[in-house]
Amino acid sequence: MKKIFILTGEPSGDKLASKVIAKIKNIKSDVEYLSVGGEHLKNLGIKSIYDLKEVTYLGFTKVLLNIFKIKKKINETADKIIEFEPNILFSIDSPDFTLRVVERVKKINPNIKTIHFVAPQVWVWREHRVKKLRSFLDHVLLLFPFEKKYFDKENIQSTFTGHPLLENNKKSKTDISQIIKGKKKIISIFPGSRKSEVDVLLPILIDFIKMMNKKYNDIFYVFHSTIDFKNLIQDRLLREGFKNCGSISDEEIKSEVLNFSTFAVAKSGTISLEICNSKVPSVIIYKMNIINFFIVKMLVKVKYANIINIAANEEIIPELLQSNCNSKNIFNKVNDFFINDQLMKIQVDKSQNILKNFKTNRSSEIASTVLTNSL
Numbered sequence: 001m002k003k004i005f006i007l008t009g010e011p012s013g014d015k016l017a018s019k020v021i022a023k024i025k026n027i028k029s030d031v032e033y034l035s036v037g038g039e040h041l042k043n044l045g046i047k048s049i050y051d052l053k054e055v056t057y058l059g060f061t062k063v064l065l066n067i068f069k070i071k072k073k074i075n076e077t078a079d080k081i082i083e084f085e086p087n088i089l090f091s092i093d094s095p096d097f098t099l100r101v102v103e104r105v106k107k108i109n110p111n112i113k114t115i116h117f118v119a120p121q122v123w124v125w126r127e128h129r130v131k132k133l134r135s136f137l138d139h140v141l142l143l144f145p146f147e148k149k150y151f152d153k154e155n156i157q158s159t160f161t162g163h164p165l166l167e168n169n170k171k172s173k174t175d176i177s178q179i180i181k182g183k184k185k186i187i188s189i190f191p192g193s194r195k196s197e198v199d200v201l202l203p204i205l206i207d208f209i210k211m212m213n214k215k216y217n218d219i220f221y222v223f224h225s226t227i228d229f230k231n232l233i234q235d236r237l238l239r240e241g242f243k244n245c246g247s248i249s250d251e252e253i254k255s256e257v258l259n260f261s262t263f264a265v266a267k268s269g270t271i272s273l274e275i276c277n278s279k280v281p282s283v284i285i286y287k288m289n290i291i292n293f294f295i296v297k298m299l300v301k302v303k304y305a306n307i308i309n310i311a312a313n314e315e316i317i318p319e320l321l322q323s324n325c326n327s328k329n330i331f332n333k334v335n336d337f338f339i340n341d342q343l344m345k346i347q348v349d350k351s352q353n354i355l356k357n358f359k360t361n362r363s364s365e366i367a368s369t370v371l372t373n374s375l
Helices: 011-027 039-043 060-065 067-084 095-108 129-133 145-153 195-215 227-239 251-259 271-277 290-299 307-312 327-339 341-358 363-374
Strands: 002-007 031-036 088-092 113-117 139-142 158-160 185-190 219-224 245-248 263-267 282-286 319-321
Touching (some): 011 031, 011 039, 011 363, 088 095, 088 363, 139 363, 158 363, 185 271, 195 219, 195 227, 195 263, 227 245, 245 251, 263 271, 263 327, 282 327, 319 327
Parallel strands (some): 002 088, 282 319
16 A cells, blocks of 8 residues: 655645645545644544644744754654655645655655655745755645746756645535624634734734724624634633624634635735635734844845735735734724725735736646655
């Protein structure tokens, strides 16, 4: 029996991996799987060798503070993969963790084929890393077409798949009427999938809602969370006495709520593509500690944080980062959109033009074909 080990480092990678593996499971039943994964892979019946939270570290300072623990986890993971003896090691995103594991595995057993999904963002920083990848990656699956030139230059085999989260999905039959009562507008809020992000952004978002509630009485705020933090967020909302807020973690419900949303406020990251794909206008927020911010500021080569803005070389989606990420600024930006809904239409139209270049509508299928052909 053929074997695939799936290596993720955070919930977004777990979600991407599950879409690809679900395709493989539909066409090949004779494959054995093991993973470092989360709830999405678990829902496919795939065991994880440990809880994903054990490797989800955020920021340079946390990595430095946990450097020995991370190194131990990298070695432990590599040893488990070698023991499993997979035909393919399928790594997804989180390069500071996953690629270190892949490099170690490839040194020990060069016969394991290594396929990585979501290329390191060499167009943002550390372009020199591409040369090193050639020594331990057999194939790279690319989300964006402009990435291919970096890997072609170093003769690394790569395939543009498009983004799985932008695939045309079937209309859900999920009933969200019990969540959203009455004819209220919905603002979807995405506070992040890591505890450190939720800890920083949740107080800011709560103050933002308080400001909105003073002006608007026809809005319901839905926090899109993971299973791990749903109750934490819900408890905080209840303590604040909000009657027009809720927290959800079910993926089908989240997708349906987003599709019905008037607006979204989201932590910078992959989720922004899903929001744009649902044709929902948004603002992007993010805040990290000052040391991390200065390190990133020194390293990055691009003007914007959001991929839509980077591709357009224009701030289509407002970015409120660092000191600008505060409740008053979020309120002012959102209020501007609500006062002039033409701004919403302009943002949606522009983002759709950018998204066209990121879509194949066969992303999971293309990625799964690369994997099955490598078995």
